[in-house]
Amino acid sequence: MLNLLRKNTIVAGILAFIRIYIGYQFLHAGYGKLTGGGFDASGFLKGAIASSTGDHPAVQGWWATFLEQVALPNADLFSFLVQWGEVLVGIALILGLLTNFATLMGMVMNFSFLFSGTVSTNGQMILLAFFVLVAGANAGKFGLDRYAMPYVRKYFATRGHHKKGTTVA
Known part of the structure; x- marks a missing residue:
């Protein structure tokens, strides 16, 4: 299964659709906040903190403390x-x-929203993002990663690697 996710070209096409769907959801939500007349998260944060009390709190105490x-x-x-x-x-x-990094950051945001008591589509987006993340480079095969990742790999390959037998001063 892992090999199929990471190597198969047909799966790469399916992952591209999933990736674009998730991306559209994020872009749509963010653009609405940017153009909606001044987004302020404080109301959401206060609501999440208020949801951390009672017999069956929607927000765990440790997360409410962070908020x-x-x-x-x-x-x-x-x-x-x-x-x-x-x-x-x-x-x-x-x-x-930068599909894998973007997916990971999207998952962090979705988990943060879930931890804050918002259900909505966050669970679905995390599940879909999981497949994109596990697929690795195959998820960006039909995207700009095909061109950008060789440069990124080359950049990181030249950082921090020393010849065998040498010491770092």
Whole structure:
């Protein structure tokens, strides 16, 4: 199964559709926040914190503590990160550029929304993103990764690798 996900050209085409779908969802959500007259995450954060109490809280206490102590005092930063993160992840996935990194960052955002008590399509997007992430380079085969990744690999191959038998000063 893993070999099929990572090597098969037909699967690469299916993954391209999944990748573009996820990318569109992120781009649409982020663009709406950017153009909607000033996105402010503080209301969402306060709602998530409020959902951490009671007999069956939707938000776990440890996450509510993070939201209350870190995210809410920095709501402007988190508002910026959410809207631009959604736009950039969306664009990268649609173009198939840095697909694995974009997918991972999208999953981080979706898990953050889930942890905050929002169900919506986040679970579905995580499940689809999982297949894209596991597929590795095959998910970006029909995208700009085909051209960009050789340069990225070459760049990282020249960093931090020393000849055998030498020491780092």
